[in-house]
Amino acid sequence: MGIQWVMNETTQFSLRMDPELIRQVDEEAEQEYKTRTELIKEALMRYLQEKKEKERLKKIAAELWLQGELSESKLRKVLSHEEIQDLSFGKQWIEDVLHDVRR
Amino acid sequence: MMFVADTGALLSLGCSSHFQLVLKEYTLYITPAVEEEIAAFASYDDFLGLKAAALQRISLRKEKPKKLLPLNLENAETEVFSLAIEKHCSALSDDIHAIRIATQKKIGISIKPSFYLLLLLYKRKKITKEDMVQDIKFVLVHRNWLHGALWEYALKQIEEL
Numbered sequence: 001m002g003i004q005w006v007m008n009e010t011t012q013f014s015l016r017m018d019p020e021l022i023r024q025v026d027e028e029a030e031q032e033y034k035t036r037t038e039l040i041k042e043a044l045m046r047y048l049q050e051k052k053e054k055e056r057l058k059k060i061a062a063e064l065w066l067q068g069e070l071s072e073s074k075l076r077k078v079l080s081h082e083e084i085q086d087l088s089f090g091k092q093w094i095e096d097v098l099h100d101v102r103r
Numbered sequence: 104m105m106f107v108a109d110t111g112a113l114l115s116l117g118c119s120s121h122f123q124l125v126l127k128e129y130t131l132y133i134t135p136a137v138e139e140e141i142a143a144f145a146s147y148d149d150f151l152g153l154k155a156a157a158l159q160r161i162s163l164r165k166e167k168p169k170k171l172l173p174l175n176l177e178n179a180e181t182e183v184f185s186l187a188i189e190k191h192c193s194a195l196s197d198d199i200h201a202i203r204i205a206t207q208k209k210i211g212i213s214i215k216p217s218f219y220l221l222l223l224l225y226k227r228k229k230i231t232k233e234d235m236v237q238d239i240k241f242v243l244v245h246r247n248w249l250h251g252a253l254w255e256y257a258l259k260q261i262e263e264l
Contacts, residue, residue, distance in 0.1 A: 011148070055248040062252035082200075083249065089203040090253040097215060098260050101222045 105130035115217035134182035
């Protein structure tokens with residue numbers, strides 16, 4: 001089943017969801033006196049805000065590590081192994097690029 | 104001097120106030136997959152969407168690599184790195200993860216960040232240090248956490264150049 005989603009501004013798109021999930025959304029919306037669209041929009045916004053907040057914390061941890069003010073063991077509490085590998089590689093890569101430019 | 108650029112690098116350079124100068128001084132190649140990604144970005148009516156739409160109006164040189172390297176990366180990155188190898192030039196990318204994977208494969212590829220071209224313009228005295236720093240700061244606003252942290256790290260060192 002598809003639903004039409006009208007955004008506040010100008011973009012409209014259709015969204016496909018399982019009937020069971022739509023039923024749960026509708027039940028939740030009814031309990032909260034909201035429309036289906038309002039509920040999905042709020043949930044999505046909350047998800048994006050939480051993700052943004054997590055990324056903000058990751059960025060702070062990464063910056064502190066890059067400045068030598070956070071140990072790798074503490075960095076591991078915030079970043080995944082793969083993310084630490086990328087960050088560590090990125091630091092060396094940037095230093096190499098800048099060294100290349102300085103020559 | 105020529106480079107093969109991926110979508111992220113092009114969008115970053117597209118945010119630069121010296122993008123026209125970059126295009127005048129350097130030859131930028133894209134690949135069919137990069138062109139598709141730019142078109143996908145351009146379908147959104149937001150800041151990056153508008154930048155992508157502006158990129159579509161520029162006649163960038165498009166070429167498909169004859170052979171794709173087995174990099175296990177997304178299509179666009181694989182095409183960009185493969186074409187850079189074939190053309191014996193550097194690739195431009197800001198995708199740290201893809202760059203790490205490609206570098207670890209030891210395929211002998213040279214990959215530079217998008218701001219490298221601004222650094223070259225500065226080194227060649229085509230733009231001032233203030234212009235370069237201002238451009239990089241503007242690009243930083245639209246970077247995710249990893250690139251944001253790394254680019255700020257780079258910016259601090261660039262300011263000391």
